[in-house]
Amino acid sequence: MTDARINAADDQAGVDPALARKVSAAAAAERMAWDTRSRRMVTIYLPLACFVLILLFPFYWMTVTAFKPNAELYNYRENNPFWITSPTLDHIYHLLFKTAYPTWLWTTMIVAVCSTFLSLFASTLAAYAIQRLRFKGSQYVGLAIYLAYLVPPSILFIPLAMMVNWLGLFDTPMALILVYPTFLIPFCTWLLIGYFKSIPYELEECALIDGATRVQILREITLPLAVPGLISAGIFSFTLSWNEFIYALAFIQSSEKKTVPVAILTELVTGDVYQWGALMAGSLLGSIPVALFYSLFVDYYVSSLTGAVKE
Amino acid sequence: MDMAATPPTRWVRPKRELGAIAKLFDWKPFLVFICLLPAVGLLLVFLTYPLGLGIWLAFTDTTIGRSGRWVGLENFEFLIEDRLWWNAVFYSVFYTGIATVLKFGLGLWLALLLNHHLPFKSILRAIILLPWIVPTVLSAIAFWWIYDPQFSIISYLLIEMGLRDTNVDFINTPWPARWSLIWANVWRGIPFVAISLLAGLQTISPSLYEAAMLDGTTGWQRFRYITFPMLLPILAIVMTFSIIFTFTDFQLVYAITRGGPINSTHLLATLAFQRGIPGGQLGEGAAIAVSMIPFLVFATLFSYYALARRKWQQGESDD
Numbered sequence: 001m002t003d004a005r006i007n008a009a010d011d012q013a014g015v016d017p018a019l020a021r022k023v024s025a026a027a028a029a030e031r032m033a034w035d036t037r038s039r040r041m042v043t044i045y046l047p048l049a050c051f052v053l054i055l056l057f058p059f060y061w062m063t064v065t066a067f068k069p070n071a072e073l074y075n076y077r078e079n080n081p082f083w084i085t086s087p088t089l090d091h092i093y094h095l096l097f098k099t100a101y102p103t104w105l106w107t108t109m110i111v112a113v114c115s116t117f118l119s120l121f122a123s124t125l126a127a128y129a130i131q132r133l134r135f136k137g138s139q140y141v142g143l144a145i146y147l148a149y150l151v152p153p154s155i156l157f158i159p160l161a162m163m164v165n166w167l168g169l170f171d172t173p174m175a176l177i178l179v180y181p182t183f184l185i186p187f188c189t190w191l192l193i194g195y196f197k198s199i200p201y202e203l204e205e206c207a208l209i210d211g212a213t214r215v216q217i218l219r220e221i222t223l224p225l226a227v228p229g230l231i232s233a234g235i236f237s238f239t240l241s242w243n244e245f246i247y248a249l250a251f252i253q254s255s256e257k258k259t260v261p262v263a264i265l266t267e268l269v270t271g272d273v274y275q276w277g278a279l280m281a282g283s284l285l286g287s288i289p290v291a292l293f294y295s296l297f298v299d300y301y302v303s304s305l306t307g308a309v310k311e
Numbered sequence: 312m313d314m315a316a317t318p319p320t321r322w323v324r325p326k327r328e329l330g331a332i333a334k335l336f337d338w339k340p341f342l343v344f345i346c347l348l349p350a351v352g353l354l355l356v357f358l359t360y361p362l363g364l365g366i367w368l369a370f371t372d373t374t375i376g377r378s379g380r381w382v383g384l385e386n387f388e389f390l391i392e393d394r395l396w397w398n399a400v401f402y403s404v405f406y407t408g409i410a411t412v413l414k415f416g417l418g419l420w421l422a423l424l425l426n427h428h429l430p431f432k433s434i435l436r437a438i439i440l441l442p443w444i445v446p447t448v449l450s451a452i453a454f455w456w457i458y459d460p461q462f463s464i465i466s467y468l469l470i471e472m473g474l475r476d477t478n479v480d481f482i483n484t485p486w487p488a489r490w491s492l493i494w495a496n497v498w499r500g501i502p503f504v505a506i507s508l509l510a511g512l513q514t515i516s517p518s519l520y521e522a523a524m525l526d527g528t529t530g531w532q533r534f535r536y537i538t539f540p541m542l543l544p545i546l547a548i549v550m551t552f553s554i555i556f557t558f559t560d561f562q563l564v565y566a567i568t569r570g571g572p573i574n575s576t577h578l579l580a581t582l583a584f585q586r587g588i589p590g591g592q593l594g595e596g597a598a599i600a601v602s603m604i605p606f607l608v609f610a611t612l613f614s615y616y617a618l619a620r621r622k623w624q625q626g627e628s629d630d
Contacts, residue, residue, distance in 0.1 A: 040427075048424045051417075052435070055442050055502065058453040061464060065456065076467050122349035129346035133339060141347065148354050150551075150611070151362060152559035154580035155600045158587045159364035160357065162373075182358045185350050213337045243446040245562045246580075250588050261448035265566055276456050283449035294444045298437045301444075302506060 059287075065280035066091055073277055091277035092285070099267065100256050101282065107173055108242060108259040109289070114177045116237040119184035120230060126185070127192035128218055132204065142193060149186035156182070157250045164251050175251045176259070180241045187240070188233040195229030196222065232300040235293065242290050260286040368597035375591040386598035396599065399577040403606070406493055406578060407558045413497045414553060415546075418504025423538075425505065426512045436506065443502040451566035454495040458482050458567070482568055485575030492576055495563055504549060511545035512538065547614055554610045559603060579603050 065073065067087040072079045079085060095101045129135070130142045160179060161170075169175035199222060207217045223230075248259045255267055264282040268275065294301055335341055369386055373379030390396040421439070429435060442450060457464055458481035466478040482488040515538065523533050561580040564570065570577035570585060577585070579599055587596020 044424055044427055044429075047420070048429075048435075051421050051424070051501075052438060055439060055498070058450055058457060058498070059441065059445070061457060062453045074462060076462070081464060081467055118353075122353060125346040125348075126350035129343050133343050133346065135339070135343045141351070145350065145354065148358055150555055150607075151358060152555060152580075152603075152607070154559040154561050154583065155365060155603060156358065156361045158583065158593055158597045158600055159361035159368055161588065162364065162368075162593065163357075163361060178353075179357055181353050185354060189350060213333060214339070214342050215333075215336050239444060243448075245446070245448050245565075246584070249565075250584070261446045261562075264452065265448055276459075276462075279452055280456060283452050286449050287445040290444055290446065291441065294440075295437065298433075298440075302436060302440070 062280045062284050062287075065276055066284045067281075068277060070277060091275075091281035094275075094278050095281050095285065099278075100263070101260075101285070103256050104258055104260045104263040105285070105289075107257055108261075108286075111173050111176045111180070111248075111259060112238050112241040115180035115184060115241045116234055118177065119181040119188050119237050120234055122181065123185045123188035123192055123233065124223070124226075124230065127189045127196055128222065130189070131193045131196040132201075132222065133214075142189075145186050145189050149183065149190065153183065153244075153246050157246050160247065161250045170251060171253045171257060173252075173257060176241075176244075176248055179247050179251070180244060183244075184237045184240060188237060191233045191236070192226065192229055195226055195232075199225045228300065231297065235297045235301055238293060239290050365597050366601055368594055369601040370598075371594045373593040373597075375593060379594050382594070386595050387602070389595070390598060390602065395574055395577065395582065396602075398574060399579045399582040399599075400602075402489060402576060403558055403578045403603075405489070406496070406560070407554060407610070410493050410496045410500065410557050411550065411554055413493070414500040414504050414557075415550065417497065418501045419508055419542075421501060421505035422508035422512055423534075425509050436509075440502045440506055442499050447499060447562040448566045450499060451495060451563045454491075454498075454563075455482075455567045458491050483572055485572060488568055488572055488576050492564055492567060495567065496557060496560065499563070500553060500557070504553065507545065507549045508542060511542045515541045550614045551611050554614055555607055558606060558610060 064082065064084060067089070068084050069086060069088040069090065072085060126141075126145065130138045130145075164170050164175045164179070167175075169178070203221055203225070204217050207221050212220070243261065244259075245261050248262045249266075252258050252262065255263070258267065260282075264279065264286060268279055268282055336345070368379070370381060370383060371379030372382045372385070425432070425436065425439070456462075460478060460480065460483055463478060463481060465481075466475070469475040469479065470477075480487055481491045519537050519541075520533055523537055528536075558578075559580050560578055561584065564576055564578050564581050565584070568576045570581045579602065583596045583599035583603075585596075586592045586599060590596070
C-alpha cells in the first residue's frame, strides 16, 4: 500500500489528473481525501436520508391515516394516499367518546407511574448497598441482579399468571404493578450502580467523619447528587412499563382494566373489517405520551442507554 | 461523658446520641439487609420463583383450574412429535438469525454515518431512536396496516412506479409473512443497535485513525483493523441482548399475524402463549417456554465468547 502511494506520488507530474488530485489531497495531512462535497453527499447524506425516511415513515403513515376520512382512506384511485384532502377528527372522536380509550390511558399511566416509583425505590437502595456499602460478596449480588435482566418475560408469563391467580390479583392493575419491577429493577439497579460510581466517595467519607449516619449520608449527600441518574432510570422505567405487552395481555381480562397496547389490539380489532382509522388514531395517541416524555429528556435517555451498554 | 473526657484537643465529635432504631440503621449488616430487601425480595418472589415454577410446570399436566401432577418428560415427548413446535423452532431460529444479521449490518452502517460531523446531530439522534421508544405493539399495528393485502402503501408505490401489476401479498402466505415480520423487527431494532454502537465509536481515539492515515491505509482497512476490533466488546453485549430479545419476541408476531397464516409464523413465545393462556394447557405452554432456555443459553455463550472474550480486545496488548 505504502509503495503504491510513493509510486503514485512520483508520477504526480504525469497524466492522470484525478489520481494526482487524490494523491495531493492525501498528502495534505489533516484534510481527509474522501471528504469532498459531492462524495460526502453520496456516501453520507443520501443513505442517512434513506434511513431517516424509512425509520419515520410508519409514524407518518400512522398520523396520516388517523386524520383521513374513510372515503379517502380506502380510495387510492382518486386521492393521493400520502396526503389528506379533507382532514377529519372523526377517528379521534370515536376513540375518545365511543370507546373506553381514556380509561385505558389512565390505567396505563397509573401502572407505569406506580411500577416506576416502586422500582426506583428498590433499585436505588440496592444500588447504594452494592456500590457504596461494599459488603462481602456485593459484586456477586450485582451480577445476579444483572443476570435477572437476561430472563425474558416470554419464559415467565405462564408461571406468573398462575401466581397472580393464587394471590387473587388476576385482572387487577396491581398484578402489573408488582410484576413490572422484575424487568425494571435489574435495569435501574445496573444504571444506578454506574451512576453512584461516578460520585466521589470522599464526599461520603467527609460526612462520616462529621458524624453523619449512613441514612443521613444517603438522603442528604448521595441522593441529591444522583438526581440525573435517577431521572434517567425513571424515564427508562416509565417507557418500558408503558410499552409492556405480554404480561398485560396474560393477566388482564376485563376491557376497562386493559392497558393501551393490549386494549388497542384486542378491543379495537373487531370482526373482519378493521377500522384502520381508529386503530391508527389509537396507536398515535398511545405513542404520544412516551414520545413526549422522551423528547423532554432525550439527553438523559441516550446517555442512560449508552451508559448502561458501556458499563 | 466520654466526650468531656477528651480535653487535650478540645475537639468535640459532633455526634448526637442516637436512639436504638437509628443505631440499628447505622449498623452496617442490618443496613445492607434493609437496602437489599425490596429489590432482592421482589426479584426472588416474582422472577426466581416463577422461573423454577415454570420449569416444574413443564413436567406436569397442569391446566387452567386444575393443578397438575408430575408426568415426567411426557410434555417434551409430545413436543418432539409436534410439527407445530418444530415449525416454531425453525422460525424462531430463522427470525433471530436473519433479523440479527440485518439489524447489525444496517445498524453499524447507520452508526458509522452518524459518527461523521453532521448538522443537527442531536435532533437526528433523537429522531432515529423513535422506533425504539414507541410501544412495539403500536408500531406493529402500523406495520400491519402497511402490509394490508388491499390497501398496502408499499403495493401502491410499487404499482405506481410500474414495478408490479398486482398488490404484494405480504402476510397472507407463509414465506412472505415470515419476511414481512423480519423486516418489521429489523425496523424496530436498528435504532438501538445504531445508538449503542455510536456510543462505542465515539470512544475510539481519533489519533488511531490519524496514525493509520499517515501509514496510508484505505478506508476499508481503517474499518477492518481499527473500528471493528475496538467495537467488538460493545458489539458483543449489544448482540447478546438483541439475540435474547429477538428469539423470545412476542409482540410483533402476536400483533401482526398471531402466528398465522396456517401457523407458519409462530415463534416459540407465541406458541407457548397460544397453548398456555387461551388454550389453557399450562403445562404444555410452560414446556414450550422452557424449551427456549437451551437456545438462549447457547446464543448467549456464543455471542459472549465468540466476540468478547479475546484478550486483545480488552486492551491488554496492541495487536
